[in-house]
Amino acid sequence: MDRIVIEGGARLEGEIAISGAKNSAIKLMAASLLTSEPLRLTNMPRLADTRFLGKLLTRLGAEVEERDGPDGAETVLQTSEIISAIAPYDLVRQMRASFNVLGPLLARSGQAKVSLPGGCTIGARPVDLHLSALRALGADIDLHEGYVYAQAPRGLIGAEIAFPFVSVGATEHAMLAAVLAEGETVLRNAACEPEIVDLADCLNKMGARISGAGMDVIRIQGVSRLGGATHAVIPDRIETGTFALAAAMAGGEVRLTRTRSDFIANLLDKMEEAGVEVTPHNDGVTIKRNGQRLKAVTIETDPYPGFATDLQAQFMALMTLADGESVIRETIFENRFMHAPELARLGADIAIQGGEARVRGVSSLNGAQVMATDLRASVSLVIAGLAAQGETEVGRVYHLDRGFERLEAKLGACGAKIRRLKGAEMIEDLTADA
Numbered sequence: 448m449d450r451i452v453i454e455g456g457a458r459l460e461g462e463i464a465i466s467g468a469k470n471s472a473i474k475l476m477a478a479s480l481l482t483s484e485p486l487r488l489t490n491m492p493r494l495a496d497t498r499f500l501g502k503l504l505t506r507l508g509a510e511v512e513e514r515d516g517p518d519g520a521e522t523v524l525q526t527s528e529i530i531s532a533i534a535p536y537d538l539v540r541q542m543r544a545s546f547n548v549l550g551p552l553l554a555r556s557g558q559a560k561v562s563l564p565g566g567c568t569i570g571a572r573p574v575d576l577h578l579s580a581l582r583a584l585g586a587d588i589d590l591h592e593g594y595v596y597a598q599a600p601r602g603l604i605g606a607e608i609a610f611p612f613v614s615v616g617a618t619e620h621a622m623l624a625a626v627l628a629e630g631e632t633v634l635r636n637a638a639c640e641p642e643i644v645d646l647a648d649c650l651n652k653m654g655a656r657i658s659g660a661g662m663d664v665i666r667i668q669g670v671s672r673l674g675g676a677t678h679a680v681i682p683d684r685i686e687t688g689t690f691a692l693a694a695a696m697a698g699g700e701v702r703l704t705r706t707r708s709d710f711i712a713n714l715l716d717k718m719e720e721a722g723v724e725v726t727p728h729n730d731g732v733t734i735k736r737n738g739q740r741l742k743a744v745t746i747e748t749d750p751y752p753g754f755a756t757d758l759q760a761q762f763m764a765l766m767t768l769a770d771g772e773s774v775i776r777e778t779i780f781e782n783r784f785m786h787a788p789e790l791a792r793l794g795a796d797i798a799i800q801g802g803e804a805r806v807r808g809v810s811s812l813n814g815a816q817v818m819a820t821d822l823r824a825s826v827s828l829v830i831a832g833l834a835a836q837g838e839t840e841v842g843r844v845y846h847l848d849r850g851f852e853r854l855e856a857k858l859g860a861c862g863a864k865i866r867r868l869k870g871a872e873m874i875e876d877l878t879a880d881a
């Protein structure tokens with residue numbers, strides 16, 4: 448198992464180019480199942496999760512080609528024919544977003560058998576909203592022995608779907624299914640994340656008729672077929688926010704490029720409130736902190752445009768060294784504080800009660816061995832390690848590799864003292880896949 452070792456105390460100076468968004472890329476890849484023509488995705492991140500989904504799509508009948516394009520990494524996917532409409536447990540369990548192949552399989556071939564994803568270290572994460580959306584579109588759905596058996600032999604039919612609360616995955620899944628349904632579908636209380644807009648943009652290039660993406664009511668006029676397209680994946684806002692927080696934690700000045708500061712407006716406001724210098728520019732944002740101690744700031748996670756739950760752990764890392772007490776409320780996932788006891792191993796003072804963490808800033812952290820528990824939690828430990836005295840060793844780095852492309856190289860190029868120690872190949876479940 449690989450480990451990452453950080454020698455704390457180095458300031459960060461330089462530029463980091465942000466990769467394409469993981470959470471967008473995997474839904475866009477699933478969208479390729481909706482057409483027999485090629486879908487070319489540019490600005491693709493090369494991650495464990497995208498490789499993994501490529502393997503699943505190949506089993507379903509896709510040809511997946513990863514190549515270097517004029518503007519970086521790209522992937523071309525083409526599913527001339529669905530050769531299997533089955534997504535087995537061992538694959539869906541390893542990456543829960545694989546569950547989103549259900550809608551496209553059903554829309555394209557009228558049937559699918561997809562494993563339920565099961566639990567996850569950050570919460571129970573049921574898929575009831577996904578299933579009720581597909582039922583509303585006319586799918587006949589049975590659950591047996593951990594599998595969803597879905598059928599719509601005469602095709603899906605447009606419907607009004609009002610989500611009881613906001614779900615990114617269920618909104619995307621309903622869109623992926625409704626694009627080929629007969630008639631109009633209206634999604635109410637839809638998620639507004641940039642990844643939803645990206646998926647709608649790509650589907651529209653393929654011939655879909657979706658309007659309102661990015662707002663809470665999305666309208667989809669079903670079409671009878673979709674074609675191929677070329678689409679550039681949006682920049683990864685979670686990677687952007689993570690490096691912004693890393694720069695603030697270590698001190699120094701880092702220019703984040705190939706990204707969009709408006710995607711993380713809420714985080715940047717909070718960082719400014721804490722005393723970090725934030726300068727947005729055309730191609731991203733520059734983050735600067737010169738020695739002064741930060742002020743403690745309170746946050747609450749919420750659906751977009753609120754504070755992203757995927758940046759909560761990293762923000763908590765920053766607050767461990769702030770002056771005063773920061774209250775961090777997690778409202779999206781019920782068990783998303785597993786990084787707190789690991790941060791405490793570095794000397795942080797954090798008290799958890801229910802969905803609330805009280806972080807009392809300490810004057811210094813000290814390096815220690817810590818363990819990653821999920822993707823975003825693992826990078827919060829790296830951020831803490833950048834400012835801790837001495838050496839921090841982060842284990843279970845496979846979590847990081849799912850969602851951060853060349854993390855050590857990007858931080859190392861800005862002066863971080865960070866290296867990877869290679870270990871034995873890891874074969875373990877990867878269920879914590881936010």
Ligand code: UD1
Pocket residue numbers: 470471544570571572573574575576577578613614615616617756757779780781880881
């Ligand atoms: C996506 C992101 C994840 C991010 C999350 C919230 C991907 C691959 N993952 O996850 O990084 O943290 O959005 O921004 O894009 N829920 C139900 N029933 C459902 C669906 C969801 O109860 O059918 C609950 C979840 O357990 C959670 C909340 O709704 O408590 C929000 O989850 P959701 O927005 O669906 O998150 P994901 O799409 O799984």
